Amino acid sequence: MDSDSVARMATHLKDAEVKIVWREEERTKIGRGKLVDYDGTFVYVRGEKGTVIVNKQDVIVIKQS
Secondary structure (H helix, E strand, C coil): CCHHHHHHHHHHCCCCEEEEEEEECCEEEEEEEEEEEECCCEEEEEECCEEEEEEHHHEEEEEEC
């Protein structure tokens, strides 16, 4: 997902329940929760286990649940 797409999706889905898929080193990770913030560089998702902070360059997909 390119940086502009991440920015548009994060702004549109703010405060929505989402699933986010990103890459971390050589692994693919999945997070679920409420998209609480986007500051231009990082996407913040708060779920049952805490808050995940993902660099927008590592995001593969954001989907509303």
